[in-house]
Amino acid sequence: MPDRNRPLDGLRVLDIATFIAAPLSASILGEFGAEVIKIEQPRDGDPLRRFGVATGTTPDTFCWLSEARNKKSVTLNLRDPQGADILRELVAASDVVCENFRPGTLEKWGLGFEDLRKVNPRLVMLRVSGFGQHGPYRDRPGFARIAHAFGGLAHLTGMEGGPPLTPGSTSLADYVSGVYGALGIMLALRARDRDGVGQYIDLALYEPILRMLDDLAPAFAARGIVRGRQGLGTSNACPHGHFQTRDGWIAIACTNDRMFARLAATMGRPDLVEPDRYATTGARLRDAAIVDGIVQAWVGEMTTDEAVAICAENEVPCASVNTIAGIFADPHIAERQNQIALPHESLGEVHIPAVIPKLSRTPGHVDSLGPALGSSNAEILGSLLGLDEGTMSRLAHAGII
Known part of the structure; x- marks a missing residue:
């Protein structure tokens, strides 16, 4: 029988990132028991709330409802010194911070890793950016499409002689980086358990893409082979x-x-x-x-x-070759419960991808869809940090929360 306890119960994660990559790392930890506090800009929140297919009846998209699962939303303006001070208080009471600002941005606000480790020497910090924390391109902005191009995947995608194509999901690099980010966090936590000291993980969006290019790197280094687009097949095996078919x-x-x-x-x-x-x-x-x-x-x-x-x-x-309609109709996917449905107060049931991987004794679980903006301000800022209602009202009026 599955254990009701989850592997990461008791772990607290601050997600101060936006869009998908670093937030997905936090989501994965949340599925397996971590308390994930999503820090968002007051009023507008994470841009992911407006990315993808609109629900039609809520201010948030289906992408937000799915990818911000299991999180508690707290509004906080990190650019304001008072907001930065509140974040430091939260860091002191947390284990992990996930961020994806342009390198140097948090340092300008006094919230870089060296700043935060002063209030929590055991802090583990995931830092995802387009091109990493160092290197000649560190200051360039990056999104998944840029990672696909720079990391070598786009060049391989499409028909021979044709243009490079989108590799299916435009957010593929974000999702793969999110998984690698979660892996990096778990490795750093394991080292912290052993040594008592935290560290940061430096992950560039293009790096997981580059890591998954089969034998392209050694083949080029040894023989100068530059593999191109291969269309429907591959150069390694046939057929x-x-x-x-007649219908697909x-x-x-x-x-x-x-x-x-x-x-x-x-x-x-x-x-x-x-x-x-x-x-x-x-x-x-x-x-x-x-x-x-x-x-x-x-x-x-x-x-x-x-x-x-x-x-x-x-x-x-x-x-x-399934469409999403085929996936929903497939009995194997249904049997393995790869899609689950959660209730929403105005949308009814919302179907989202289920938790993976499946653990036999301490499986992960999706407890809630993406939260309303600032819905956990009272719980986190009030109960956890001890801010009274008057202070919170003043901070809200000043646009800090």
Whole structure:
């Protein structure tokens, strides 16, 4: 039976970042029990509240409701000295700070890592920026699209000879950086448990993208190979790509000779794996267009469901190329509860991606959707820091909270 306690119960995280990358790191920690206090600019809040598809009935978008899950919203103007002082009080009572300001910005406000560690030597601070805390490009602004371009992914995306394309999600680098950020925080907390001292994590948005480029770096360093766009397939295996059915698309991945032998038998073409034909990856890659054409002709006679079913029956790696509608209709995704629904006072049920990874004994949980702006001011500033109603009213009137 799952334990009601979560792995990060008792951990307090201050999320002073905006948009997705560093805030996602905080969200992941919150799913596994950390108390996450979202610090937002008074009046306007995090720009993520206005990013993506509008709900139509609330001031916030679906993106905010999903990605700001499990957080408590507190308004605080960090540019104001009084706001900075309040943040220092919160830091003294917290374990982690997540930020993504342009390098040097927090230092101007007296809130850099060296400033904050004076009030909390055990502080762990995640610092996400476009190009990192040092280097000749440190002052440049960065978003996920810039990271995709600079990190080498955009160059690989699209059809051969065509323009570089958006790699599916325009926010991919934000999400991947958020996961790496959460990993960095957990590593730093483990070191703090051992040594008693905090540290900061320096993460540039492009770095997780660069880290995931297969063997491009060693291949270029050793042989000068510059891989380009490969369209529907790949230069490492064949057939290994997307194929059109009568009513959609499927993906087939024959990453080794054994998998191709299964596919050849499934297609009723055992002749393809004869020693002088396409039994080896090298032989298939030399005639990739021919091999892919044979597979396409076979797949093109079937519906997507038929193609996936016959491949699955014969243990050929295959899946439909899903739209989000297909994802919601898929019984496997439903069985694994990869999508969950939470109640919202004006929207009814809001469906959002579920927590991953799944822990058998102490699983994570989504307790709430993205909060209303400043909805936890009284709880955090009043109960935690001890500010009275008069002080809070004065700070609100001055635009500090």
